Amino acid sequence: MFEAIHSAPPDAILGLSEAFRQDPNPKKINLSVGVYQDNTGKTPILESVHKAGQLVLERQKSMSYLPIPGSPAYAAAVQQLMFSKGHEIETSGRAATSHTPGGTGALRVAADFIHQQMPKATVWLTQPTWPNHPQIFAAAGVPTKNFPYFDVKTNGLALDEAVAAIQKMPAGDVVMLHGCCHNPTGIDPSPEQWKKLADVIHDRGLLPLLDFAYQGFAEGIEEDTTGLKAFLRPGAELIVCSSFSKNFGLYCERVGALTVVAKDKNAANAVQSQVKVCIRSNYSNPPAHGAELVIAVLGEPDLRKLWEKEVGQMRDRINGMRQLLVKTLKAKGVPGDYSFITRQRGMFSFSGLTPPQVEALKTKHAIYVVGSGRINVAGITDQNIGPLCDAIADVVKA
Numbered sequence: 001m002f003e004a005i006h007s008a009p010p011d012a013i014l015g016l017s018e019a020f021r022q023d024p025n026p027k028k029i030n031l032s033v034g035v036y037q038d039n040t041g042k043t044p045i046l047e048s049v050h051k052a053g054q055l056v057l058e059r060q061k062s063m064s065y066l067p068i069p070g071s072p073a074y075a076a077a078v079q080q081l082m083f084s085k086g087h088e089i090e091t092s093g094r095a096a097t098s099h100t101p102g103g104t105g106a107l108r109v110a111a112d113f114i115h116q117q118m119p120k121a122t123v124w125l126t127q128p129t130w131p132n133h134p135q136i137f138a139a140a141g142v143p144t145k146n147f148p149y150f151d152v153k154t155n156g157l158a159l160d161e162a163v164a165a166i167q168k169m170p171a172g173d174v175v176m177l178h179g180c181c182h183n184p185t186g187i188d189p190s191p192e193q194w195k196k197l198a199d200v201i202h203d204r205g206l207l208p209l210l211d212f213a214y215q216g217f218a219e220g221i222e223e224d225t226t227g228l229k230a231f232l233r234p235g236a237e238l239i240v241c242s243s244f245s246k247n248f249g250l251y252c253e254r255v256g257a258l259t260v261v262a263k264d265k266n267a268a269n270a271v272q273s274q275v276k277v278c279i280r281s282n283y284s285n286p287p288a289h290g291a292e293l294v295i296a297v298l299g300e301p302d303l304r305k306l307w308e309k310e311v312g313q314m315r316d317r318i319n320g321m322r323q324l325l326v327k328t329l330k331a332k333g334v335p336g337d338y339s340f341i342t343r344q345r346g347m348f349s350f351s352g353l354t355p356p357q358v359e360a361l362k363t364k365h366a367i368y369v370v371g372s373g374r375i376n377v378a379g380i381t382d383q384n385i386g387p388l389c390d391a392i393a394d395v396v397k398a
Ligand code: LMR
Pocket: 013, 014, 032, 033, 034, 035, 104, 130, 132, 183
């Protein structure tokens, strides 16, 4: 039965991490997967999370199953962080949140839900988008199409082209955007641009779906909800797929959430009953530990304060590395103007490196970058910046 099966190609992002692990070169540099690294190249456990772990151990009374959508305390914590405590969406009960295994799990449950409840809908993805987006929707049987997002000439947002494309989408389709720190370009709409996009999506009768995995990496926890909040309108519907992998460093705990905002509480209850069907036939119910850590950090004022400080430190380090990268590329005489890198936000930078240059970085210099030229700036350190820029100079000049 299995002899006719061909090998699948390695995953566009996680496959690079596997190759990186196997590379014996001691000077190797991993700028591929979206994982934060400190200035020594380590992915730390946040102190706030570490302290919360001790609380969780003391508090935990049972390891029985959680409800299908996870614990209500986790759902409340997710909603309060995204919508701000006391917001009408949070208090009205018209948002239904489920704890999913990571943001990817949230996307897959959303895709199953769309497939089952909105069978005629196409999901529109930004060009470019995260390589896993089309795969997730395809696996659920949901068709996807692309619309313009990135303007190569300005290294900025192609707002007019995006708006023109949205105005032609059939009502009832789904438009997916990244809530902040857009993956992979590092380009976010400004508050005015968010409003424009939300107006057009709303007027056209489309359903917005936000992939919101980097809250806190652009400007701050509250500030980074600007894009999301542009879609919060009385009675308006919305899907948010969020994650605590990055801002809590809880990558391996798989702590994400699917939040569906419906017209009113009754509609939200019906939606949640269908989301539960999708979850039950997928992974049944979520793992508990990571969610308990999030509940403890967000619920204890001292831990929350410490966590916000730690998110700020991660953000500042990444921004510092953006400045250093641009300065060092210039100092090493790499041709071109790379100042746009300092205008992008979050972990990622769409560097402009071409696929052959990316390949040469890997084979000649053991530097791992996603094929699209997306660089994880959080993988740059004071130690590797010199060799990295020498290698970029080499491949660009070649
Ligand atoms: C990334 O984009 O690198 C991360 O979100 C990890 C992943 O699952 O692809």
